[in-house]
Amino acid sequence: xxxxxxxxxxxxxxxxxxxxxxxxxxxxxxxxxxxxxxxxxxxxxxxxxxxxxxxxxxxxxxxxxxxxxxxxxxxxxxxxxxxxxxxxxxxxxxxxxxxxxxxxxxxxxxxxxxxxxxxxxxxxxxxxxxxxxxxxxxxxxxxxxxxxxxxxxxxxxxxxxxxxxxxxxxxxxxxxxxxxxxxxxxxxxxxxxxxxxxxxxxxxxxxxxxxxx
Amino acid sequence: xxxxxxxxxxxxxxxxxxxxxxxxxxxxxxxxxxxxxxxxxxxxxxxxxxxxxxxxxxxxxxxxxxxxxxxxxxxxxxxxxxxxxxxxxxxxxxxxxxxxxxxxxxxxxxxxxxxxxxxxxxxxxxxxxxxxxxxxxxxxxxxxxxxxxxxxxxxxxxxxxxxxxxxxxxxxxxxxxxxxxxxxxxxxxxxxxxxxxxxxxxxxxxxxxxxxxxxxxxxxxxxxxxxxxxxxxxxxxxxxxxxxxxxxxxxxxxxxxxxxxxxxxxxxxxxxxxxxxxxxxxxxxxxxxxxxxxxxxxxxxxxxxxxxxxxxxxxxxxxxxxxxxxxxxxxxxxxxxxxxxxxxxxxxxxxxxxxxxxxxxxxxxxxxxxxxxxxxxxx
Numbered sequence: 001x002x003x004x005x006x007x008x009x010x011x012x013x014x015x016x017x018x019x020x021x022x023x024x025x026x027x028x029x030x031x032x033x034x035x036x037x038x039x040x041x042x043x044x045x046x047x048x049x050x051x052x053x054x055x056x057x058x059x060x061x062x063x064x065x066x067x068x069x070x071x072x073x074x075x076x077x078x079x080x081x082x083x084x085x086x087x088x089x090x091x092x093x094x095x096x097x098x099x100x101x102x103x104x105x106x107x108x109x110x111x112x113x114x115x116x117x118x119x120x121x122x123x124x125x126x127x128x129x130x131x132x133x134x135x136x137x138x139x140x141x142x143x144x145x146x147x148x149x150x151x152x153x154x155x156x157x158x159x160x161x162x163x164x165x166x167x168x169x170x171x172x173x174x175x176x177x178x179x180x181x182x183x184x185x186x187x188x189x190x191x192x193x194x195x196x197x198x199x200x201x202x203x204x205x206x207x208x209x210x211x212x213x
Numbered sequence: 214x215x216x217x218x219x220x221x222x223x224x225x226x227x228x229x230x231x232x233x234x235x236x237x238x239x240x241x242x243x244x245x246x247x248x249x250x251x252x253x254x255x256x257x258x259x260x261x262x263x264x265x266x267x268x269x270x271x272x273x274x275x276x277x278x279x280x281x282x283x284x285x286x287x288x289x290x291x292x293x294x295x296x297x298x299x300x301x302x303x304x305x306x307x308x309x310x311x312x313x314x315x316x317x318x319x320x321x322x323x324x325x326x327x328x329x330x331x332x333x334x335x336x337x338x339x340x341x342x343x344x345x346x347x348x349x350x351x352x353x354x355x356x357x358x359x360x361x362x363x364x365x366x367x368x369x370x371x372x373x374x375x376x377x378x379x380x381x382x383x384x385x386x387x388x389x390x391x392x393x394x395x396x397x398x399x400x401x402x403x404x405x406x407x408x409x410x411x412x413x414x415x416x417x418x419x420x421x422x423x424x425x426x427x428x429x430x431x432x433x434x435x436x437x438x439x440x441x442x443x444x445x446x447x448x449x450x451x452x453x454x455x456x457x458x459x460x461x462x463x464x465x466x467x468x469x470x471x472x473x474x475x476x477x478x479x480x481x482x483x484x485x486x487x488x489x490x491x492x493x494x495x496x497x498x499x500x501x502x503x504x505x506x507x508x509x510x511x512x513x514x515x516x517x518x519x520x521x522x523x524x525x526x527x528x529x530x531x532x533x534x535x536x537x538x539x540x541x542x543x544x545x546x547x548x549x550x551x552x553x554x555x556x557x558x559x560x561x562x563x564x565x566x567x568x569x570x571x572x573x574x575x576x577x578x579x580x581x582x583x584x585x586x587x588x589x590x591x592x
Binding site: 054060061088092107108112137140 | 443471
């Protein structure tokens with residue numbers, strides 16, 4: 001898997017390169033500012049990108065804007081966005097930039113190497129990975145139709161789906177069998193009236209419905 | 214035409230002078246009877262009438278002198294009889310009105326009669342022609358002297374205001390710094406100490422060749438690091454939220470609305486960005502309103518509008534909750550008021566029992582870079 005990496009702090013950039021290369025990724029371009037990132041994302045060899053939100057020159061949300069721009073130019077291009085803080089506003093903008101293949105995590109989640117690498121792989125495979133902090137704020141919100149019809153357990157499962165967990169991981173977390181998880185998920189799909197589709201896409205659509213994007 | 218208009222004013226002032234004498238008597242009677250409550254009722258009627266008549270004279274004086282004379286009264290609180298009464302009593306202009314009520318009728322009757330008789334006297338018409346403008350202007354200057362603050366008085370008031378808001382602001386900043394120091398001391402700093410201890414113990418565990426214990430200690434260290442980063446993140450948000458730097462006031466307020474547990478719609482129409490300190494003050498003001506809305510209002514829906522026109526930035530936070538919000542009850546709202554006051558901004562709360570609650574934050578300011586930042590939609 002060939003990646004574009006954008007991170008302006010030299011130490012973090014070196015760390016991420018080491019971490020990703022150690023886990024079978026190839027870093028095609030590692031850049032530290034927005035103009036260089038735009039250039040790097042034009043490379044047809046690139047298969048996915050891992051981006052920091054805040055980049056020079058203005059140190060605001062260049063990374064996010066670049067992510068949205070590249071997904072407009074190359075629909076479905078997988079992007080994992082990292083940030084020192086997460087905002088639901090940004091999560092929504094990312095999710096609205098195309099169906100799936102998008103991730104949004106706090107930078108410190110990188111310290112759980114296995115889960116982070118798994119997240120990047122899921123995004124590259126078309127999945128959606130949202131930071132638990134984003135998921136938690138959405139969880140705290142009053143539900144509306146049709147999400148109100150979901151049982152508390154189903155809502156919990158949907159929250160974990162938004163975090164990019166596989167059925168097996170959800171089963172492990174909730175201490176139930178994978179079969180039970182699959183049953184919950186099917187029930188969620190039915191209650192949200194999601195059309196029969198490829199399983200991954202239905203998962204993403206369920207998450208989008210849940211975030212009311 | 215000018216002279217006829219001025220003569221019209223003279224006639225009006227002649228009759229108003231009689232009303233003013235009656236009003237003054239009512240003031241005295243009302244004031245004397247305050248002890249037996251009837252006086253309060255009389256004064257409650259006399260005060261607005263006095264202000265109305267004084268404003269009429271201000272308008273006539275402004276027209277005669279061809280200047281603008283703004284109403285000099287302190288703004289009244291929107292509700293509460295006693296709160297309003299306090300403001301009226303504390304307003305120096307109330308007492309100047311009273312003095313004017315006593316003196317103006319004599320001046321008014323004299324000047325008005327001279328002007329009217331000169332005109333009615335027909336043969337004295339040419340005197341009327343020459344005398345009316347200076348006489349009426351003198352009358353207008355007399356009214357302006359008593360009914361409006363002079364330049365010096367205005368400056369004195371301004372200095373007083375600035376001294377107060379500056380003192381508040383210094384207190385506020387000092388309190389903020391203390392809070393930051395405490396947050397860092399109890400949070401990130403303490404966790405970093407724990408982190409270095411875990412790592413030190415892990416180092417020792419490697420020496421004693423106990424890899425399982427070393428692994429556990431490193432795992433603890435990682436968890437402590439995450440917690441320290443989380444602490445720092447919340448401290449940073451409290452100083453200057455990153456989303457405010459990224460997206461400006463409209464975007465940051467939209468982000469706040471998204472974090473609410475109930476749907477809050479944001480309608481922001483700002484043709485540019487306010488200065489950074491104003492942005493920050495208004496952002497924290499709106500954040501405080503939303504926090505109270507979430508905690509106390511019991512609302513099912515909320516809404517925020519951001520507008521700027523004629524040099525005034527206005528943020529309105531409303532909800533359909535149970536109302537009865539008291540801005541003086543918590544320290545949060547007072548802090549917001551102090552912070553806004555530093556920019557001559559104000560905060561007003563309308564929250565009748567049963568709702569709705571509407572909080573309005575207003576700050577006079579200019580906007581930079583004429584670019585639109587639309588950000589609206591359901592949250």
